[in-house]
Amino acid sequence: MLGLMQLSIGQVAERTGLSVHALRFYEKEGILAHQVHRGPGGRRVYTQQDVDWLRMCIMLRMSGMPVPEIRRYTELVRQGDGNELQRLDILKEHQERVRQQMVQLQDCMDLITHKVGIYQDYVNSIAAKAIGQ
Amino acid sequence: MLGLMQLSIGQVAERTGLSVHALRFYEKEGILAHQVHRGPGGRRVYTQQDVDWLRMCIMLRMSGMPVPEIRRYTELVRQGDGNELQRLDILKEHQERVRQQMVQLQDCMDLITHKVGIYQDYVNSIAAKAIGQ
DNA sequence: CTAGGAACTAGAGTCGTCTCTAGGTCAAGA
């Protein structure tokens, strides 16, 4: 059932949140797991699997994996069985980068929270004085 | 003592991790809390406070605050007392964005960890078979 | 006196990731 669903580029844009432009761009960049089938008039026909794959790509992009590396990964998947170790390497490497990113972000968050606290206290004290008058 | 320390652009680059180019760029973009003093020959002379301020800017940038918004914040600080509420708004808004970013990143991390787990198991099972032979 | 190194300015170039434009096809509805 699911496998038979046929989606236009517009529908895929809707359900992934990507723009139609971005979808064509991603295809040109070779980050679709397999060739998108074409319907009458040369129109792209996507399946649910394409959408699922795209959703994963979106996650990878969101977490900062560059397009060329997503392409490398995609190519491995396209090649089929036998290169799982290489895929695993890419994922592990990225995982480590994301981990570092999260640590960094937490540091930034700590600083910001600290500053917000200081300003909040100050602003509150000003407000209290104004009321007290 | 600290306040009297004089630093060249190169020294500041060293201790902030920014490039000399980036330092000049940041200055041109108006994200230094106060005018950088110039020494003989028109050379920039930085103080420890400048370095501290830059370090904060780096944190804000790292967490995704765009340069123009850092400039807005910087301008408020330059203006002096009386606009603390506006500064607080900027910081709170950014804090919220960072929070969302962290949630997103955690989602990505979960997915990646999930996939890494699957591939790891698979690779292990292949390795086990190879040894078993 | 010359060479090296660090600094200066203004402005051009780069990189990644889209985003948009121009010009066209095709099918369905008024």
Place this chain on the structure above:
DNA sequence: TCTTGACCTAGAGACGACTCTAGTTCCTAG
């Protein structure tokens, strides 16, 4: 028939944040 709307391609443009270049000044050491 005419219009609308979704789609197509190839290629140009936008944007943010640097990064680099060219040409110069200045100081210090050999």
